Each structure stands twice: as C-alpha cells, then as structure tokens.
Amino acid sequence: MHLGLAVPQYGRFADPRLSAQVSAVAEEIGYHSLWVGDRLLTPVAPITPYPGGDGTFPAEHQVFLDPLTTLTVAAGATERVRLGSSTLNAFWQPPVVLARALTAIDLVSAGRLDVGLGLGWSADEYLAAGVPWQGRGARLEETLDILERVWADTGTVRHNGPLWTVPESVMLPKPVQRPRPPLLLGGFGDAALARVGRRADGWLAGPLPVPPVARMWRTVRQHAEEAGRDPDALRLVLRVNPEITAEPVPDDQVPRRGTLDQLVDHLTVAIVTTGAEPLIDLHFAAQDADHYADLADALYHLLHQRIG
Template sequence: MAPRVPRGRRFCTVGGVSGGGVDGGVALGVGLPVSGPWATPAGVRHVARRAEELGYASLWTFQRLLSPVGRDLGPGHASVLDPVLALTLAAADTTRVGLGTATVCAPFVPPMVLAKAMATLDVLSEGRLTVGVGMGWLPEEYAAAGVPFARRGARFEEYLRCLVALWTQDPVEFYGDFYTVPPAHVAPSPVQRPHPPVLVGGTAPAALYRAGRLAQGWIGSSGHDLARIARDVQVVRDGARDAGRDVDAVRVLVRAVPDLRDTPAGPDRRPFQGTAEQVRADVAALGEQGVTEVFLDLNLAPALHAPGVAPEEALALADRVLEACAPPAG
C-alpha cells in the first residue's frame, strides 16, 4: 500500500509527497526553525503555519548533537533543537503539510527507540511523516552516543533492516550482528503502510546505492556538488533497480540554502542566490536532472546567524523568502 496522502493535498510527480509542485514537477518544502535565533517555540509554530498556508509540500529538520571544542562546524550547527520534538510541535499546529527529518543519525539510538518515536509521530500527525536517516560522520558524536565508529556502513545497513521489521512485523523478531529484538508485539504501528517512507543521506557512491537499494530515496546535503547531481541520482536509481524496486518511485531530496535578493545575481552567482525567479529556475533545473523534492533551509543561511540578529528579524527574513518563493497556487 502506498503512503497515505495528507488530507487536502495532491500528489505532484513523486509518490508520498503532496502539493508544493514547481512547474508541475519538483515538490517544494521548507526547513523548520531548529538552529539560530528563529529556533523558538513561536518561530517553529509560525513557520509551520505559514508554510502550510502558502502551499509548501513539507517541513524538514536536521540533527546535531554537539559541537566539538576546537572544531568549527559553522554557526548553523552551534545550537540545534531536537529534530523529532521540533516536528512534533509543528505537527500540532498543522493538518496537511508533510513532516520529515533530513536527517537524524540513526545509530545514535537503538532501532527500537527510533522506531517507537517515529511511529508515534506518524500517528500524531495522521500519516504525514518521512523518516530521513544517515549514519553520521562526526567521531565526537559517536563517542558521546557510546557507539563504535568502526564498521559504520555494516551497522547502518542492519539498522535499516531492523527499523523496517519493527514497523511491519507482528510479532517482530530480529537477530543481527549489531541489533537484537526478541519476539515481541510493538504498538502502535505507523499510520502509513507498510511504513513511513525512509530516505537515506550520504555522499559516497556506496551511500547513494544503499539509498536506492534499502530505502525509498536519497537526501543530498547542502554542500553536495550539484554539477554531478544527475550522475548521483542515477546511482540511487541503479540501487533501486538492482533491488527489484520501482525506479520511478524513488525520491530524491535536496537541501537548498536560499540567498534571496531584490535584483538578479550575476553569472558567477551560486545556486539559489538571486531573485525569486532565479531561485525557482534553479529548483526547476534540478527537477530536469532527476531531483523530485527541494526544501529551502534558512537554518544554514549566513544572514540568519549574523551577530545581533533578533528572533523577530530572523522570522521577517523567513517570511520574505517563503512568500517570494512560494509554489504556484493550486
């Protein structure tokens, strides 16, 4: 059974994603406030409601557990809300817009803990959740979570299989090299059947292939080389094809950090920099290369983290971007 379509929305071209299409193709989402001065209860509620009102397809969060001393991860990673709790607050103030994590580092908690949290959010949101997961890359976070850094790839693949088993089997029973679930009933089950869509983050070819082979799609990072995106999308689709999955149903999500300007940016501009028309053109160009979803994420925008920026100023910037780049009505 296909994932449930949130009430009052429509599919674009991607199974499991509703509304927010750009030129009838790419679904357009928004990064929920989780980092910086706008990451407040009022900010989360405001952006969630405004994105739904404007017809965006989805709201997305990301995870950062800590910022190691002596390592500069950038201001967008200095203070980050828990991604699932932030989505839960947004879910309570909305009824239609999709909800997703891009991403949570799955190995930092046992599969049973993540399966329960995500099933609960899928129930509370009435089937609006997409579970974006990665295996993480920061050794300090692995150390703080008490998880060995070695054999990350093998651990993550087993994690994905265990997660799906917890959502789809009753009773569930799982025995692997890293995780064990004794025979048990696990409830409640997610609303979506057979389970909420799972998207996998990563940049290496093995990670791209894994996303198509074991999940419903792939999440590209804000720093991903968009010049090679078509080739990388093909690797994801190859993984799906080799696993006997429907290649046309593969989802490809890209995080975009917009730099909205009143006048057109010049020929040396970076992607998503310039007027709203230029930003929309960049989104459409990604669609031509196989990307199915893009979300505009101000959490990593330098303007939001400039010294002295107050929460109300950050939200005013967010409103400007959301309104200027909103998907076409209807």
C-alpha cells in the same frame, strides 16, 4: 511540483514557538512538506571540520532544537503537510527506541511522516554519543532491518544480529502508514547510493551543483533497477540552505549563496533535470520569523511561476 521548507529549529530560530508559527504559515502558503535537521553538538576543537567553506562550524549550529520534538511541534501546528527529517542521524538512539519515537510522530500527525536517515559526518558527535565510527554502513543496514521488523504487520518482533538482539516481543502500536512510513536515506558515497537504490523510497541530497546531483541520481536509479525495483517510484529531495544576497554572485557559489533569482534558476534546472523535490532551508537567509515566512512565500511563488 512538491516544495519543502525547513522548520525553524536552530540558531536565532531555536524557539518552538517560531517552529509552530512558521509551520502553520508554510502550510497556508501551500508548501507540500516541512523538514528538520539534526545537529547534536558543535565541538570547540573538532576532530572533523565542518564540510564547507574553511571548515569552521556555523555559529548558528551552537543552538539546535531536538529534531523529533520539533517535528512533533510542527505536527501539532499543521493538518496537511508532510513532515520529514533531512537528515536524522540513525544512531543516537537504539533502533527499537527510534522505531517507537518515529511511530509516535506518525500517529500524532495522522500518517504524515517521511523518515529521512543518514550516517552523519562528525566523528565528534559519534564520540559524544558513544557510537563507534567504524562500521557505520553495517550499523545502518541492521538499524533498517530492525525498523522494518518493528513496523511490520507481524504478531511479534524478534531480531538477532551482530549489534543488537531483540527478544521475541510485542511492540504496539504500529505507524498509521502501511507497510511503513516512507524511508529516505542520505549520503553521497558509492555504498550510500547503492543502499538507497536497494532499500529506500528516496534519496536526500545536499546543496551541490546540478550535474553531480544528476550523476549520483542516475547511479541510485541504476542500483534500483539492478535490485528489481522501480526507479521511477523513488523520490529525490534536494536540500539547499543558501545565504541570500542582494547582488548576483559567481555561478560556482550557487546554491550556497546567491540572489533569489539565482536560487530559483538553480532549483528550476534541478527540478527539470532530475525531478527533484526542493527543500529550502532559510536559517542563514532570514533575519527573523517574519522575514523567514516572507522569503518562503516569495520562493514558493517564484518557483511556481517558473515551473507551474
């Protein structure tokens, strides 16, 4: 069983010192991976409401450390754990700049990077970043094309596409991991799930009940088979960011809220049903860095007691 933990990064935990401290503790506990998220801004009068609750953005999202910098901090504080993004918006940097930045993190971490990319859901962020909202899927496909070309073992890089032109160039160094760092993609729509099956190494899922996650995972696997790929080689990383309660809550509130036992029950079913790798985000549950580490320790050992 591979367990992941979100690196302290936003809200009261938006402090690089806490990012480093908890990353080191998570590695000592035995976590397999550490992950960052990506929030560019919190609009005052949003075009797109927050996709949860009554649509109000969490106050914690008003303070958010840059994900790539935070991953670099986590890399320097650890030696073994994998380092990933769930999910990094693929469009806030041109693809060649993104490829260079991700290559640097793979080098700094000695080949421990998992590249998790998504389209995001906030039209406000697209507006602020100067990126068109329309055509997101095609933009991601071309971004992936350029990343793969930059990382490939070819003498030079060249790309001519609808959105970007890269003149024939030398781009070195290459990532440690060959032929490239593992690539995971987020998204829940039909096109997104098909894209995962066609060209990714795994799917980044969110805090949904297990039945819809299992259904979408079967769709991903079917698309992989149709593309002539091995579905058993794909990974499912399931992110949960719960509020931990003292008393049990109704089942329909889990995994967004619930006791430690309810969260462990949910993750146990997900692991057994789908083979998921849980990614536990404790920003909404922990009171301070020590509490963050204590909760991470408790969840790690409870899940290992349950599953082994």
